[in-house]
Amino acid sequence: MYFLSDDERKQLLKGLLPKTRQTEVADELRGWNWHQPPIEPVYPVRLALHEVAGRYCPTGRDVYLRHVQGLKAEATVAMIQGALFHAVVGSVLLAAKRIIYIHGVERYRDILKELTSISESDEFGDEVRSQLSRLPADQRDQVTAKARTLRDFEVTRIAARIQDILVRQPHIGTDSLASLAIPVVVEQKIDGSFMGLSSQLSVDAYTALELMILDTKFAQKRDFHRLTTTGYAMVSEAVNEYPVNIGCIVYARFVGDRLTVEKDFHIIDDELRQWFLEERDQKSRSVYEELDPGLADDCPGFCSYRPHCHPS
Structure with a gap:
């Protein structure tokens, strides 16, 4: 899902990248200026990035209940499915990289054969099986079928990319093949403490070829989803001191x-950066000063904290 089609790459190179050169980001909103306002953390609170970026609770009361009241909500079915599908994608990409390095370019037929065997297998890795076991029994077969569809899609795309690269690059080496066929780092660990966030952040995917932060959602579109890529971009700038201007949901x-896949490419501009900082400061203040932000007027029915806010 993280690989770009020819049309998407053209959209990125001819459309979005030129716009980033015209859209100048204020230097004070670059992550490398974490030591001064407005990025400098106001409160000594370390929140997870998803807590800052997730506005599923309109008032942010879920963060208050978790950190101040110490309430732990049970994961919803949608949350478990999302974690499971993320695990499927990550496991396929890691397995494919491993297969390339084990066999090498000279045994490319063995690479393709072993990739095919992944699709033909009825088994999943430990993490996927663990998530499946958390689902209600009557939903496991349906979710397993979706997981297989997702796995097969990824395997097919990777196999096609390997063959395309080998056709065009007859003298390519093993390491180069792996980096070109699978040019993403999945679950990239990064320290967010410079930004007043958790030191144990994990980016869904980062691609060095396009210098782009990617985040996957198995849910309907929300405008605040772009806060996730924005937060990770600013953290990356704080750690690496290199600009990150583009995100993709x-x-x-x-x-x-x-399986259908839609990509939302966007420029990580001043407006998104300011919005992210506002969310961070508001939620950090709520936790530090133990201020209950109150119930939301339109509390979503799927919120895992709804039973605490609206006990029956």
């Missing part, structure tokens, strides 16, 4: 037995 949905 990958929306994956299942329609019957088919």
Whole structure:
């Protein structure tokens, strides 16, 4: 899902990248200026990035209940499915890299054969099986079928990329093949403490070829989803002192037995950066000063904290 099609790459190179050169980001909003306002953390609170960026609770009361009241909500079915599908994608990408390095370019037929065997297998890795076991029994077969669809899609894309690269680059080495065929780092660990965030952050995917932060959602579109890529971009700038201007939300949905993928490319501009900082400061203040932000007027029915806010 993280690989760009020819049309998407053209959109990125000819459309979005030129716009980033015209859209100048204020230097004070670059992550490397974490030591001074407005980025400098106001409160000694370390929140997870998803707590800052997730506005599923309109008032942010979920963060208050978790950190101040010490309430732990049970994961919803949607949350478990999302974690499971993320695990499927990550496991396929890691397995494919491992297979390339084990066999090397000279045994490319063995690479393709072993990739095919992944699709033909009825088994999943430990993490995927663990997530499946958390689901209600009557939903496991349906979710397993979706996981297979997702896995097969990723395997097919990787195999096609390997063959395309080998055709065009007859003298390519093993390491180069792996980096070109799978040019993403999944679950990139990064320290967010410079930004007043957790030191144990994990980026869904980072691609060095396009210098872009990617985040995957197995849910409907929300405007605040772009806060996730914005936060990770600013943290990356704080750690690496290199500008990150583009984010991409990958929306994956299942329609019957088919997988559909839509990518939301966006410039990480001043407006998104300011919005992220406002969310961070508001939620950090709520936790530090133990201020209950109150109930939301439109409390979503799927919120895992709803039973605490609206006990029956």
